[in-house]
Amino acid sequence: xxxxxxxxxxxxxxxxxxxxxxxxxxxxxxxxxxxxxxxxxxxxxxxxxxxxxxxxxxxxxxxxxxxxxxxxxxxxxxxxxxxxxxxxxxxxxxxxxxxxxxxxxxxxxxxxxxxxxxxxxxxxxxxxxxxxxxxxxxxxxxxxxxxxxxxx
Numbered sequence: 658x659x660x661x662x663x664x665x666x667x668x669x670x671x672x673x674x675x676x677x678x679x680x681x682x683x684x685x686x687x688x689x690x691x692x693x694x695x696x697x698x699x700x701x702x703x704x705x706x707x708x709x710x711x712x713x714x715x716x717x718x719x720x721x722x723x724x725x726x727x728x729x730x731x732x733x734x735x736x737x738x739x740x741x742x743x744x745x746x747x748x749x750x751x752x753x754x755x756x757x758x759x760x761x762x763x764x765x766x767x768x769x770x771x772x773x774x775x776x777x778x779x780x781x782x783x784x785x786x787x788x789x790x791x792x793x794x795x796x797x798x799x800x801x802x803x804x805x806x807x808x809x
Contacts, residue, residue: 663744664711665689671718674750680765681716683808684772688712691804692776699796701781709744709779714772722749738771746775766805773800 665685669676700706717725719735725747727733737756739747748771750764757767774797784790 663689663693663709666711666713668713668715670715670721671750673718674754674764676716676750676768677765684714687769687804687808688772688776691807692773692800695800695803696773696776696780699777699780699782703781705742705744705779705781711744712776712779713745714748714775715746716748716750716768719749719751722747722752738775740775740778742779744779746772748772748775766801769804770797770801773797773804 665688667681667684669681697706722739723733723735725739726736729739729741735749735752737749737752741747748768750768753767753771754764756762757764760767774793777793777797777800782789782793782796784793
């Protein structure tokens with residue numbers, strides 16, 4: 658993790674679901690105080706943490722993330738989060754909402770899970786193989802649990 662704080666910007670670029678403005682404004686603080694320190698303790702050699710100058714999180718709809726997924730990964734289906742190694746996270750609020758309902762979770766918890774997932778990709782984790790995915794999910798859920806405890 659860089660020795661200096663990394664500026665974090667959060668954008669709500671979707672209109673399908675209402676996201677609480679107060680909750681959105683707290684995200685950069687939560688990331689700086691809870692998510693980054695925890696994720697940095699797990700970072701791998703392939704981490705880009707020390708190269709990052711910012712973290713940008715954009716909450717978007719399924720149509721927009723499907724287009725980005727098609728453009729950058731040749732897969733036109735909606736997905737939960739796309740992480741760009743320069744520090745940008747695209748997060749589908751509609752996908753998060755479906756998953757939250759399916760798992761009987763709050764939407765905000767699912768969105769925080771996706772943020773942590775994206776940050777772990779920046780820490781060098783990949784989830785394309787089952788064994789790597791299992792490790793990443795275990796770390797993700799541990800960070801999520803500790804972060805939720807700390808912010809509540």
